[in-house]
Amino acid sequence: MGTPAEARWLTSEETRSWLALTAVMIKLPYALDTQLQRDSGLNHFEYQVLAGLSERPGRSMRMSDLAVLANGSLSRLSHVVGRLEKRGWVRRAPDPDDGRFTLALLTDAGWDKVVETAPGHVAAVRKYVFDALTPEQIRQLAEIGAQVIQAIDPGDHCLEFQRGTDAHN
Amino acid sequence: MGTPAEARWLTSEETRSWLALTAVMIKLPYALDTQLQRDSGLNHFEYQVLAGLSERPGRSMRMSDLAVLANGSLSRLSHVVGRLEKRGWVRRAPDPDDGRFTLALLTDAGWDKVVETAPGHVAAVRKYVFDALTPEQIRQLAEIGAQVIQAIDPGDHCLEFQRGTDAHN
DNA sequence: TTCGGACGGTTGACGCTTCAAGTAATTGCG
DNA sequence: CGCAATTACTTGAAGCGTCAACCGTCCGAA
Structure with a gap:
């Protein structure tokens, strides 16, 4: 039995951390998708x-910028916007400045959908994450996450999207 | 424009943390799957x-225990084990103690596959996560992860699977 | 001992994501 | 100017996961 021989395996502390992280990576998206799907018929993306x-x-927003913001491929975004367009929440128009770009526009119905969906989603995020953590841990999490993203994709700037300039309070 | 009115939005510290966490939830699984897929033709699950x-x-292991360990549904596991069986790495047999259970057995070829795949995967986990973090942050991450999982699914015990009793060093 | 329910697992259809190949608009180089 | 390369996006097919319905095994009560 035992374990295959390996160059440098994980320490027990690292293993503990790794098991927790993989579980979060699986369960948190699932939990959020479930709440959104149930209450609004939307998935997280x-x-x-x-x-x-x-x-x-x-x-x-331009499709390509929106894809970066949502951490998805352009192809995925194209499919999704197609669906959202069919449901009347988004429409597309070519960018007047450069015909290669496509602008995704939120319709009034789409705005209403966000307004109606956001509170429940934010409540879920609170419930599953921030209410379970101390302010100190929230700070630590931001730092840890930023460093991991940096390690995965050094050229990534998605964290600099500070979601517009409006203050949420 | 501004933002839809909401009961209790996130503080800027929480938003920072949230953006980092969502990015990690998307990008880390993708990065790990990519490495595994490229080097071994396996996905993370x-x-x-x-x-x-x-x-x-x-x-x-019994299918149902294996599903918990891998953080997946029994249905997903059944499909996956079907594929792995077709590739000759796993086979199934009814549990002699209770015919309702099915045991998943790793074949010799499956064992070899793990031995050949594990070092590269562990190296990726190191590269993307542990080499980017201080020992203190690794400890913090384990704590944060455990608390989030607790909040999502209080009855969950997947973190208690300490992956057998053998020491990895 | 037999029948009902619970438990464990499997299956197939549907939906979503990815991948590769394609189109359309623009830039740059000769 | 004209044509090739680049950029932005779209599309269709294939693969994977989820969900709901299903089957087989076991236990317990009458």
């Missing part, structure tokens, strides 16, 4: 798209 | 299944 647009001046 | 079995006495 779709919500991020609508919420992202809602917080921009003009309620619009 | 499949690897967890094989690795989980490899660390058990008898290289076998």
